[in-house]
Amino acid sequence: MTGTDAQLTEEHITALVYGFYARARVDALLGPVFAAEVDDWDHHHLVIRAFWSRVLLGTDRYGGSPYPVHVRLPVKPEHFERWLALFREAAVAFLPPEAALVAIGKAEMMAASFKAGLFTLTDRAD
Template sequence: MATHCTSSMSTHLPTEEQIAEMVRRFYRQVLADDRLRPIFDAAITDWDTHHRVVQDFWSRTLLDTDRYRGHPYPVHAQLPLQPEHFDIWLELFRKAAREVLPADSAARAIARAEHMAESFKAGMFSFPRYEGPKLWKPAR
């Protein structure tokens, strides 16, 4: 009879309630931050719905549920964000994830958030504004 080996590094999955608490805690921190609050307050009119959407995203990411089917980049690309906002966002997210989720799930969530932040920054800020062709002029 074959036995199934389990790794000592097994994943401790978060509960849906832990994911919901992580999202609530994260946004409490966002709203307490004078640099992020104005951006989020202007963009989000229904916080309950927003929390559910974000909870669904993290449920899909961490528990492989099928509740979230959107694409977060286009929404964030419309916001008046600067690269430093993503650094603040990540700092607050890391704190919330580590406080609420099992350690290995927090690490996975943080890795995903870091990847998203880098991808968003690359898409939003990597190229300077195009100002037309530059004509080469020989030095005299």
């Protein structure tokens, strides 16, 4: 366990992933990006569930780094803000309270890191 609720389970993570993507896929800003990039939703869900299992439960189900996948995506800073808003909603809805706070904190750090790596200072000022 990595500092989250003792009762956090893989089932919670599955609910988080499916709940988040149910919202993101129909979102006016994020939906088109996902529609253009994800061909196999079952596989995508599996990978993202493994990622969050590693982050929240400390498992070894995910190997690698998510950053290289995101470098090639046609995203702008506002995509990350929207992603975070939807992720926060899903975390609160589907995870135990303490785990939701941890997950949101991890997502916020990840988004800040990705934005710093993807956008120049000029881009971020917009």
